[in-house]
Amino acid sequence: MQLDIEVQDLPGIGKRYEVHGEHGGRVAVVIHNTGRRDVYAFDGGKGADPDAEDDDAQAVVEFSDQQARKLGAILGGAYFKPSVVEEIEAVIDDLLIEWVTLDDNSPLVGHSLTGLDVRQKTGMTIVAIVRDRHAITMPEADEVLEGGDRLVVVGVRKDFKAFQELIGEAGDLG
Amino acid sequence: MGELGLPLPMLAAGAGHIGEQLIALGGAFLAAGLLARAGRRIGLPTIPFFIIAGIIFGPNTPGVVLVEDPETLALLASLGLVLLLFHLGLEFSLGEFTSGGAPLIKAGFIYLALNVGGGVAFGFALGWGTAEALVIAGAVGISSSAIVTKVLIELRRLANPETRMILGIVVVEDIFLALYLAVLAPFLNPDAGGLEAFLLFLRAFGFLLLLFAIARFGAKWVGKLLDTPDPELLVVLFLGLAVLVAGTSEELGVSDAIGAFMVGLIVAETAVKHRVEELVLPIRDAFAAVFFFWFGLSISPDGLAAVALPVAAAVVLSLILNPAAGIIVAKVNGLGRVAAVNIGTTVLSRGEFSIIIAALAASAGLDERITPFVALYVLILAIVSPLLASKSKRVAKILPKRWFPRPSGAAGSTAR
Structure with a gap:
């Protein structure tokens, strides 16, 4: 190449x-x-x-x-990042700042952040949601996720895999 | 206004009434613009249509006469000429000339040697006189930057390897034109004898050196003179400078054309260069159209008919020399036969520079046949060149393939 x-x-x-x-x-x-x-x-x-x-x-x-x-x-990749590429994102030492797009079939769609308990289950924190080109920073606990939402998450690299599994993306990764 | 003409006597402008002159000018713009727009629909350049509009709506053809006396438009037309050369100087950069390296410069010299060389021989063979021969050499030998660039963009060949060669040739021609105008200056003074001609040449040369020195060492002060954040004031100031220096040059026996070119070179060295580049374009386009229209005004069908044979000979000569230069440049650079034809047919176009040289000759009172000669020659090549360039693949079949030994495989994947 x-x-x-x-x-x-x-x-x-x-x-x-x-x-x-x-x-x-x-x-x-x-x-x-x-x-x-x-x-x-x-x-x-x-x-x-x-x-x-x-x-x-x-x-x-x-x-x-x-x-x-x-x-x-x-x-x-400002509009859409294929999931393969998303893995290689901004990494500051061990800290990972990552964004993923929920597709309509994701098990997270329709649930509020409290109900999902993302931080407890995966160690990653959702710090912002981008919906219809509008950013919701520090989303409230009762925020309900929708298909097409882009989630900005922060955490350590080793926890990201668990997060991907939770959002139902793991199967997509070839 | 003959019987064939429309009964619109108020359209024919004489000196005097400002309304008549405005109607003439507006009509000239509209006629030139509408004709050229029709031409653009079928992919032809604008310059020949501006000239044709001048011929049709001028005093020498039946029908509507927008401008009775070309003198009415002379000042605005020369503003067009000044702006064409000012812009050429502004865009000109020695960096572009040298960045391409030796192959481009060599391509330019091959082209000029063949075409201007052939033009000089042809000019003398016509037997119209020495000054006339040199004028014809320049008009026949130098391509139209404007048409070449437009053809390359419209035929979508900007990424082809031979395109750099074509643009290299055009850049070398631009420099050559500036030098050639300086060399022509003494020949364009009809009263000059041997020694006087030499002194005139020295004076022209000295003035050019002075302007070069300003471009090299004094650009900072020129920049200070022009610089203002206000675009309105910048337009007024650079126009004033360009027109003033052009006029001074004309008075000193250097042509207004070359004076304008030198101001362009000077402004190119200043901090306002890029802003001036943007601001000058619409004004240049407007008045260049007037210039070409005005050039057409003095041309009559009879005058064109009288020079038909020499023009036919010149066209045949160019149709041989341009592809010949294309073939040599392609072979020297390891390009194929389609590339050779692309080079030869694209640089074949003639336009603004030929007309500028002819206009200078006309104002110097050289042989009257020069104006119709160059007009007809430009009209033919400005139309033939883009047509041939667009059909270059078919034209290339005329050339034997064995002239261009190339590595096998698709051209695009191997050529650089």
């Missing part, structure tokens, strides 16, 4: 960044001086035509500055 990003000047237009995909293919991002961004995709896998003589991209999408920022945030 190649993690290097190639940067090139495009005189009069802007800059070009190229990132290679894990299994072939690459993406070029052109940032125009005007703020516009173009994303060029090059198929290196089965879709690529071995007889192709040109270097034209297979797909090009144009974004405004604002749209590009949004896309960047999505790629960075």
Whole structure:
């Protein structure tokens, strides 16, 4: 896997960044001086035509500055983190700050925090709930959890597994 | 206003009534804009349509005459020329020139040697005169930055390996244009004899050196002169500086064009560069359109017909020399035949720079055939180049594959 990003000047237009995909293919991002961004995709896998003589991209999408920022945030995991990635989160020595999203089938959905007794059972503390883009910090004991809630939890790393099992996520982890 | 024309005598502006002049200017903007918009629908650049609007609504064709006397628009048109070159100077950075390294500079020199070289030979072969030959060499030899950039963006080729070569060629051409305008200056003074021409060249050169020195050592003070947090005041100040220096340059026998380019270079060295870059664009676009429209005003169908043969020859010459340069640059850099055709057909476009050189020649009173010659030449290549560039894969089939030995496999995954 190649993690290097190639940067090139495009005189009069802007800059070009190229990132290679894990299994072939690459993406070029052109940032125009005007703020516009173009994303060029090059198929290196089965879709690529071995007889192709040109270097034209297979797909090009144009974004405004604002749209590009949004896309960047999505790629960075600000909206949704796959559970596999969630494991590698902010760890300060042994302290773990983690956020997980409850799916609608989670056994926690419909229960209040008191009834769940999360801290006693797992050692993790729910410090905030993000619901409909609105943050509930230091939730009250009678707060009822809903599907789609994003829980911000704090605890020590070894307790996190128990927490995942409690919310019914363990089975999802491959 | 002939029988074919609409009975709108108030549309024809003479000197005098401000209302008439405003109608002429507004009509010019609208006509140019609407025609160019129609062209954009089919993927063509704007510049040829601005010129065509000038021809159609000018005094030399039947129908509506928006502007009877091109002089009416001369001042605003030269503002367009000044802003085009001011912006070119502003965007110009030596860093961009050198960051690409030797391959890009080499590509630029290969291109200029073939095209300006061929242009000089062609210019002298026409036999219109020495100054005329040099003007034609410049007009035939230098690509349009504006059209090249637009074509690359619209054909979505910004990530192709040959695109850097194309942009490298254009950057070298931009520098060359600035130097060429300086070299042309003495030839554009019709009264100058041998020694006088030489002195004029020295004076032009000295003034250029002075402006270079200001760009290099005095940018700080220029920055202080312009700097204000208020965008309104910044526009007023940089416009004033650009137009004043352009006018001074013109009076000193250096063209207003190159004076404006130098102010751009100077402002590029100041802290306000990026703000000016943003602010100048809409004004430049507006007045550049007036400039191209104005250029079209002085062109008549008869004038175009009279130069049809030399233009056809020049077009054929460019259709040979540009792809030739593309092939050489591609081979030197290990690129394939489609890349070669992409280079050759994209840099084939001609536009603002050719028109600027022709306008300078016209104001210097050179051979009258230059204006229609360059106009027709630009009209053809500004339209042919994007069309050919968009069909480059098919065009490339003409070239033998064995000219471009490449590693096997998909081009995209191997080329850098």
